[in-house]
Amino acid sequence: xxxxxxRRLALALAVGIxxxxxxxxxxxLTGDVATxxxxxxxxxxxxxxxxxxxxxDRPILVQYLAWLGELLRGxxxxxxxxxxxxxxxxxxxxxxxxxxxxxxxxxALVIAVPLGVLAALRPDSAVDRLALGIAVTGQAMPNFFLAxxxxxxxxxxxxxxxxxxxxxxxxYVMPTVALGYYVAPAFMRLIRAGMIETxxxxxxxxxxxxxxxxxxxxxxxGLRNALTPVVALAVVQLGYLLGGSVVIETVFAxxxxxxxxxxxxxxxxxxxxxxxxxxxxxIYVLLTLFADVLNAYLDPRLRAAM
Amino acid sequence: xSALASSDGGAEPLPVLTPGxxxxxxxxxxxxxxxxxxxxxxxLAVIVLLALFxxxxxxxxxxxxxxxxxxxxxxxxxxxxxxxxxxxxxxxRDYLSRTIYGARISLLIxxxxxxxxxxxxxxxxxxxxxxxxxxxxxxxxxxxxxxxLPVILVALAAVAVxxxxxxxxxLVLGLLKWDRFVVVMRSATQSVRSLDYVQAARAxxxxxxxxxxxxxxxxxxxxxxxxxxxxxxxxxLLEAALSFLGLGIxxxxxxxxxxxxxxxxxxxFSFWLIAIPGACLATLILSINLLGDxxxxxISPDRRAAT
Numbered sequence: 001x002x003x004x005x006x007r008r009l010a011l012a013l014a015v016g017i018x019x020x021x022x023x024x025x026x027x028x029l030t031g032d033v034a035t036x037x038x039x040x041x042x043x044x045x046x047x048x049x050x051x052x053x054x055x056x057d058r059p060i061l062v063q064y065l066a067w068l069g070e071l072l073r074g075x076x077x078x079x080x081x082x083x084x085x086x087x088x089x090x091x092x093x094x095x096x097x098x099x100x101x102x103x104x105x106x107x108a109l110v111i112a113v114p115l116g117v118l119a120a121l122r123p124d125s126a127v128d129r130l131a132l133g134i135a136v137t138g139q140a141m142p143n144f145f146l147a148x149x150x151x152x153x154x155x156x157x158x159x160x161x162x163x164x165x166x167x168x169x170x171x172y173v174m175p176t177v178a179l180g181y182y183v184a185p186a187f188m189r190l191i192r193a194g195m196i197e198t199x200x201x202x203x204x205x206x207x208x209x210x211x212x213x214x215x216x217x218x219x220x221x222g223l224r225n226a227l228t229p230v231v232a233l234a235v236v237q238l239g240y241l242l243g244g245s246v247v248i249e250t251v252f253a254x255x256x257x258x259x260x261x262x263x264x265x266x267x268x269x270x271x272x273x274x275x276x277x278x279x280x281x282x283i284y285v286l287l288t289l290f291a292d293v294l295n296a297y298l299d300p301r302l303r304a305a306m
Numbered sequence: 307x308s309a310l311a312s313s314d315g316g317a318e319p320l321p322v323l324t325p326g327x328x329x330x331x332x333x334x335x336x337x338x339x340x341x342x343x344x345x346x347x348x349x350l351a352v353i354v355l356l357a358l359f360x361x362x363x364x365x366x367x368x369x370x371x372x373x374x375x376x377x378x379x380x381x382x383x384x385x386x387x388x389x390x391x392x393x394x395x396x397x398x399r400d401y402l403s404r405t406i407y408g409a410r411i412s413l414l415i416x417x418x419x420x421x422x423x424x425x426x427x428x429x430x431x432x433x434x435x436x437x438x439x440x441x442x443x444x445x446x447x448x449x450x451x452x453x454x455l456p457v458i459l460v461a462l463a464a465v466a467v468x469x470x471x472x473x474x475x476x477l478v479l480g481l482l483k484w485d486r487f488v489v490v491m492r493s494a495t496q497s498v499r500s501l502d503y504v505q506a507a508r509a510x511x512x513x514x515x516x517x518x519x520x521x522x523x524x525x526x527x528x529x530x531x532x533x534x535x536x537x538x539x540x541x542x543l544l545e546a547a548l549s550f551l552g553l554g555i556x557x558x559x560x561x562x563x564x565x566x567x568x569x570x571x572x573x574x575f576s577f578w579l580i581a582i583p584g585a586c587l588a589t590l591i592l593s594i595n596l597l598g599d600x601x602x603x604x605i606s607p608d609r610r611a612a613t
Contacts, residue, residue, distance in 0.1 A: 014447065015450050018447075018451040019451060019454050019455065022451070023455075026460060026463055026464065136592065136595060137588075137592065139591070139595060140588045140589075140591040140592035140595055141588050141591075142543055142546050142547065142563070142584065142587050142588065144546075144563075144566070145566060145580070145584035145587065145588065148566070148570070148573060148580055148584070152573065156574060242456075243456025243457070243459060244456070244458060246456075246458055246462065246551075247547050247550070247551065250551060261459055262462070262551065265459075265462050265463055265466045265553065266466065266552075266553070268466060268467065276459065277459050277460060277463065280456045280459065281454045281456065284453070284454045288450075288453075288454075
């Protein structure tokens with residue numbers, strides 16, 4: 001187990017370095033940053049001034065190493081647009097996005113687990129059809145379109161929920177649904193397939209033969225085994241939800257990391273943009289590291305495979 | 307490695323080549339799958355025909371503005387008229403025509419991104435699966451790095467710095483979305499590599515290039531097609547999201563995502579402006595996904611009951 005964890009840590013570190021290079025290169029390789037900051041119609045002297053002010057005239061490797069050094073010391077630079085330290089900005093927005101990500105994950109699981117289990121118990125029944133229908137239509141709906149439909153119904157017609165902002169728990173209801181429903185089908189399919197497989201295995205037959213009640217067999221023996229891969233998927237999906245929150249946060253003007261990313265992107269605010277991309281990537285790397293170690297702990301067969 | 311088990315798209319379980327998945331296909335499941343193939347393929351064919359013959363079918367020029375005829379509701383409203391069956395947008399452009407032309411953009415995005423990312427993913431995946439060892443390690447590392455990047459954010463940032471346009475959106479998405487192709491092609495190649503006819507080809511002295519081209523590729527092609535189908539749907543959704551945020555396709559092109567974005571200020575009074583392109587997007591994605599699911603089950607029958 002220790003060897004596995006160490007190997008996995010080394011991989012995570014290597015991926016982290018690669019990701020930092022990419023998020024640095026992202027904004028440099030795609031165009032002339034100084035011209036972009038100076039804006040359209042800027043004079044050459046202005047562009048030159050921008051280059052010197054932000055150190056954009058140094059060799060790219062020097063710029064990267066300087067940037068990395070500052071990152072490691074916790075100096076994330078100053079936002080061009082908000083004129084405040086990037087670290088303050090990012091840290092103040094992170095909780096909103098974490099709450100949204102976790103509540104979306106919870107929402108997806110609350111839908112997916114019961115439906116997945118019921119569908120597995122009676123394949124081809126009406127419940128199975130319904131679950132499949134929800135999964136298939138759910139994945140076809142663009143999440144920003146669903147968000148607008150929710151606003152239309154709950155904010156404008158029924159006047160139950162606020163359209164935008166992030167002050168109260170009510171502000172999180174629609175974003176949670178709009179973001180969470182998209183990942184629910186993945187869980188549902190995994191739980192359904194896992195339950196069908198588990199319920200056909202020998203130890204379930206033994207448990208039934210022992211005379212245990214049906215519900216006890218299904219929940220204590222069946223679901224427990226089918227949930228093992230779900231734990232790992234949940235961790236990975238949380239990373240996806242955090243990264244994908246940019247669209248939903250922007251629709252609802254929910255003041256989190258995603259909305260900050262959108263604002264920084266539209267204002268060509270490079271320091272913020274880089275840090276948000278890097279931060280979400282690093283969170284994803286850490287989450288997958290955690291998921292793999294957790295998986296190896298839950299299922300010893302996986303340790304040998306790495 | 308769990309990082310490989312789920313892409314950022316997140317949703318579809320990967321096709322599994324190994325037989326022995328539990329459960330015999332029941333007749334009901336088989337019927338549903340067959341139905342999903344026919345239904346998905348049928349709806350998609352209609353949308354493709356609409357897109358191909360857009361100039362013949364659209365009643366008006368999708369770009370001509372008429373400020374005297376702004377936000378006319380569709381024909382089923384009291385104030386609607388048959389002159390503009392789906393009404394007009396805030397600039398007085400015929401909405402039916404824009405919607406029909408919008409199908410062209412979505413389909414173009416889906417096909418081009420699937421081809422570009424499929425090309426990258428197939429080269430990497432087949433190389434990793436066939437050669438194994440260090441090549442496999444390197445490719446696995448590349449996927450792990452790629453999966454760590456939040457696709458939509460990176461695409462947004464790239465488009466924002468360079469400026470949005472149709473070719474750029476295709477390029478950016480194509481360069482980002484190869485991960486699932488690699489995962490699928492890698493495992494498909496691994497299982498084909500050790501089969502008898504590949505061994506026989508090797509024993510008879512065929513070159514590596516010839517074995518890959520003549521023996522491996524034809525046999526992993528079905529998996530490539532299924533993956534390309536599902537990835538095309540995902541690319542269309544991403545383009546719609548980018549355009550909705552104003553950082554994808556630029557006006558006056560009639561991208562469905564952009565049309566929803568342009569209609570947002572009018573959603574309180576003219577909700578059809580959002581509902582029509584939104585419903586079109588959902589229908590298109592649904593039909594492609596049904597087709598992809600149906601194809602997947604057609605090529606790997608063992609999975610029919612399991613998913």
